[in-house]
Amino acid sequence: MTQPPVSQGLRRLEKELGVQLIRRTSRGAELTDAGRDLLPRARLLIDDAARFLGEARRLHDGTEVLRWGAVPLAGAGAVAAVAQRLGDVSSGQEMVSGTTVGLVEQVSAGTLDLAIVDAPCVTGALTAGPVVVFRRQVVVPTGHPVTTATRPRLRQLAGLDLCHPPRAANPPAYDQLIDRLRESGLDPHVLPVSSAEHLVAAVAGGGAFGLTADAERLASLDAVRCLPLGRDTTALRLRVVYRESALAEVADVTTAALWKISKASD
Structure with missing residues (x-):
């Protein structure tokens, strides 16, 4: 939606409510006191509308x-x-x-x-x-030294980026995983990925490692190896x-x- 319809709609809303919601300043636009007070209720109304549409869709398509x-x-x-x-x-x-x-x-x-x-x-x-709880394996580049170590450890992956969904996807689980990796002696830089294919490509390139619950599917790939490192630390819940x-x-x-x-x- 372009700016003119937004401004017109806002003015109509303010006129209907009888209060000013947005104050225009030299720095842009900001909420008035009334706008801040009404914002939580507006969000609740939007959530209720989404639920209403969801229920209507269920009825239309069949339960x-x-x-x-x-x-x-x-x-x-x-x-x-x-x-x-x-x-x-x-x-x-x-x-x-x-x-x-x-x-x-x-x-x-x-x-x-x-x-x-x-x-x-x-x-x-x-x-x-x-x-x-799902036990995950660590996906590493085939030529990485950890693949031939007698007693491989997570801390041997230092220097590799961790391929993982961004923190915004689920902050509590993300923070818990990072904390557990640090307790194991590993504090990796996180490379955000959105799919298994993205993860495999980043790991195969040699500069990253990842976690997978589908180790059997990756077993046939020559460019990566799956290792059972830190099973409790890397577990998926x-x-x-x-x-x-x-x-x-x-x-x-x-x-x-x-x-x-x-x-x-x-």
């Missing part, structure tokens, strides 16, 4: 279609196992991939029924299932979040599928 999401960190194996199991309890499903912060917002708004997110995380008013109590049984089915795949890859 049998299950909409769920998962973080890319979960890996293809876990996502496939969950999708297969959910196919037994729903006549249709739609899956999206996204950050923990984004998925929690979508479940809260009603546009998703449930989501698999990494823990710890802020879930607000959502119901959260138990944490399922997943949980299911949902809003509607009627989805508790589906959430339990999802959690059970996660438990099964986590034990199979342990």
Whole structure:
């Protein structure tokens, strides 16, 4: 939207409310006292509108279609196992991939029924299932010295960037991982990545390492190696979040599928 319609809409809103919301200054625009007081309520109204639209979409498309999401960190194996199991309890499903912060917002708004997110995380008013721990392997360049070390350690990866989703994707889990790596003697610079392909490309280039829950899928690649380093330090913790109590049984089915795949890859 261009600036003129925004200004016109704002003036109409201010006229309807009878208060000035924005003050224009030489430095730009800033909220008035009334604007600051009304902003939290405005955000609540927007959230309610999103929930309303989400519920309307569910009614339009039919309640049998299950909409769920998962973080890319979960890996293809876990996502496939969950999708297969959910196919037994729903006549249709739609899956999206996204950050923990984004998925929690979508479940809260009603546009998703449930989501698999990494823990710890802020879930607000959502119901959260138990944490399922996935052991991850460290992905390193094939020629890195740690691949031939007698007793490989995480601290031997010093000098390599860590490929990982940005902190904004889920600040609590991000901070916890960095703290645990530092306790292991490793304080890496983080290279933000958004997909498994991005991670593999960065690691294969020789200047980075990453973490994966899909080590078997990468085993056939010549440019990278997967090593079981710092299993507790690098572990991935997943949980299911949902809003509607009627989805508790589906959430339990999802959690059970996660438990099964986590034990199979342990």
